[in-house]
Amino acid sequence: MELPPQVQNMLAQLQTVQQQLQMVVSQKVQLENALKEVENAIQEVEKVEESTPIYKSVGTVLVKTKKEDVLKELNEKKETIEVRIRALSRQEEKLKERLKELQEKVKSMLSGVQAG
Amino acid sequence: MELPPQVQNMLAQLQTVQQQLQMVVSQKVQLENALKEVENAIQEVEKVEESTPIYKSVGTVLVKTKKEDVLKELNEKKETIEVRIRALSRQEEKLKERLKELQEKVKSMLSGVQAG
Amino acid sequence: MELPPQVQNMLAQLQTVQQQLQMVVSQKVQLENALKEVENAIQEVEKVEESTPIYKSVGTVLVKTKKEDVLKELNEKKETIEVRIRALSRQEEKLKERLKELQEKVKSMLSGVQAG
Amino acid sequence: MELPPQVQNMLAQLQTVQQQLQMVVSQKVQLENALKEVENAIQEVEKVEESTPIYKSVGTVLVKTKKEDVLKELNEKKETIEVRIRALSRQEEKLKERLKELQEKVKSMLSGVQAG
Structure with a gap:
């Protein structure tokens, strides 16, 4: 049985939303790792005495x-990352809602197809 | 010839266990490389005189x-890695046993199917 | 319906050009990231006083x-990267034109096939 | 037409040899890049005055x-890499010869099949 065009269209939208969700989640994971690294660096630098020599790396230069x-x-870097994580979390929520809606629609359409 | 449902089910379990085993083995390889790196660093630092300047990198900061x-x-890092490697080795052993069991079951089921 | 040999040939060429275009674009993205890193390093080093200790990393040595x-x-590194980005941009433009040409040809060939 | 078992066997061997060759070539490329990096580091360190502060990185420690x-x-590292590159080059040569042999055999077998 071939699927009716509006169901095929819905399934294509569903796939697009799933891919967008995957990308958002993977970007969030990357930023959360970067956040842990920065927080760890802050913690280590705070422990150190004022007089301790410290270098920062900028590309291949120290x-x-x-x-x-x-x-x-x-701390500025940390805040920037946190802002981006919050933005991605909001996107993630919206995409999950959109996904749920589309899944419901496809489900009801398919039950209509099978009944017809 | 289509496979009976319980054989299909076994084969699905077998594939899951194989994937889990692959993941455990690849994590172990990564940790073993990290262990070699830490052991090498310990060896190099031990060679050095007490007065030699040493920096540690924390993210992008030295x-x-x-x-x-x-x-x-x-040395603490080394121990943490060793503990995790031991845990993964135990998991690896269990998954290998589980794999063998499932392979035996599938084999005997399939011989039953062919005989029937 | 099987496609005529010259259409199949065109489609193969089209795929090759698309792959070349993808490779050029991905190399350009990598170089643009390297450029940003170098520009950022230049900016950071320019801020620093003449007397500030600076190290450069050469492989595993500082x-x-x-x-x-x-x-x-x-600055030399920056220029080298910019020259390579410009060369890739030219390649990108040529491949895009070639792609458009091939797409037009395939399109007109296929309409000829359907009409025939 | 189904291929005779000995041809299928040859094709399987051919594929194995091709995969081995690919692995050897990719390892060689990696080592050649490592060699360039070490040679570049040697060149940079040689330029420097005896009194210039130099650090070496060992894992996360400098x-x-x-x-x-x-x-x-x-220089020791360079020699080790060069020895490994030479070994891989010898392996590469042998695999290429083996590949050629197998390709000849498959070719003559297939012409035999078509004639039969």
């Missing part, structure tokens, strides 16, 4: 810096 | 540290 | 360098 | 070292 400056940068 | 402190951290 | 020397190297 | 010591280590 530049000497101060505890205070590097903590400020790391 | 912080000056002492031979004694870095050796303590590296 | 060598102390000067602000002036590292900036010269980073 | 240890201060001397120009002389790091050059010795890098």
Whole structure:
């Protein structure tokens, strides 16, 4: 049995939404790992005395810096990542709702097809 | 010839166990590489004089540290990795046994099917 | 309906060009990321005082360098990357044109086939 | 037309040899890149004055070292890589010969089949 065009169309939309959801989730996982790394760096730098030599890496270059400056940068980086994670979480929620809606529609359409 | 449902079910279980085994083995290989890296770092740091400048990298930051402190951290890291490798080895053993059992069952079921 | 040999041949060419285009685009993306990294390093090094200790990494080795020397190297690297990006952009344009031509040909061939 | 067992067997061997060849070639490419990196590091370290501070990275740790010591280590690393590249080149040659032999055999077998 061939599926009617509107069901095929729904299934195509469903697949697109699933792919978008997968991409959002994988970006979130990556950012959550980056967040852990930054939080760990902040924790390690905070432990250190004011006079301890610290370098930061910028690409292939290492530049000497101060505890205070590097903590400020790391905290800014942390906030940027957190903002992006929150945005991705909102996207994730919306895509999950959209997915549920589409699944319901496909389900009811298919039961209509089978009944017809 | 179509396979009977219980054989199909067994084959599905077999595939799941094989995939779990693959994942466990690949995690073990990764941890064994991490272990080699840590052991190599311990060896190199031990060779060095007490007064030699040493930095440890924390994310994108490098912080000056002492031979004694870095050796303590590296040894803790080593132990953590060893514990995880032992846990994965136990899982590997169990999955291999489970795989063997399932293979035996599928074999005897299939000989039953062919005889029937 | 089987496709006539010249259409099959065109479709094979089309696929080759699409693959070449994908490779060029992915190389360009990689180089654009490398460019951003170098530009960011230049910006960070420029901010720093003449007397600030700077190291550059060469494989697994870090060598102390000067602000002036590292900036010269980073700017050379930047130029090399920019030259390669421009070459890839030209290739990309040519492949896109070739793709469009082939798509037009296949389209007109196929309409000829259907009409025949 | 189904292929005779000995031809199928030959084709299976051919595929195995092709896969082995691919693996050897990809390992060689990786080692050649590692060689370039080491050679580049040697070149950069040689340019530097005896008094220039140099660190070597061992995993996540950086240890201060001397120009002389790091050059010795890098040259040893270079030799190890070169030995492995030579071994892979010999393997590559043998696999290519084996591949050619198998291709000839399959060809003559298939012409025999078609004639029969």
